[in-house]
Amino acid sequence: MAEELRALELNGTWTFSTLPPGKKPVDCKWIYKIMRYADGPVERYKARLVAKGFTQVEGIDFNETFAPVAKLVTVRCFLAVSIVKKWEIHQMDVHNAFLQSDLHEEVYIPIP
Template identity: 55%
Template sequence: MQAEIGALLENNTWSLVPLPHGKKPIGSKWVFKIKRHSDGSIERYKARPIAKGYNQVEGVDYHDTFAPVEKLVTIRTLITLVVIQGWSLHQMDVHNAFLHGDLDEDVDMAPPLGY
């Protein structure tokens, strides 16, 4: 959990500030996952804080949403190109990935329990 919080602070994803008067924070919680090697042994434990966005009201707390995701057809096309061209393909695991974008509004989120 500390490694994840450290990465969020280091990348200026968010900062801890006092809650402005009259604001209600969005709740948050931890999501835990165990990453395993191909033989099933434990590689590492992962923790990720997430916002409880289901408490928000469209038009009041937010106006639109966008989340880029990969499509399976794109992955299959890429693998097909690799095979046809005889290229090598490597897998890597990214510990922390951050999308670079600016928000037009402030988002007030309570820190997850345990922090």
């Protein structure tokens, strides 16, 4: 959890402020997961801070939602092209990835 907090701070994910009148915070919680090697032993313990977005109302708290997940057909297509082109493929696990672009809206969460 300390590693995730440090990554969030180093990335400039948030700034501390007072909740303005008329705004409501989006609650958040920590999700914990045990990451294991392929043969079973524990590699590391992973913590992720997630927003409880289900408390928001469309049109008031947000306008659009996106799921940053690759479709299986895209992955298969990439693998097929890689085989034809004889590209070398590497699998990797990124510990802290900040893949989303900057928000233009203001989002308030309680201090985790």
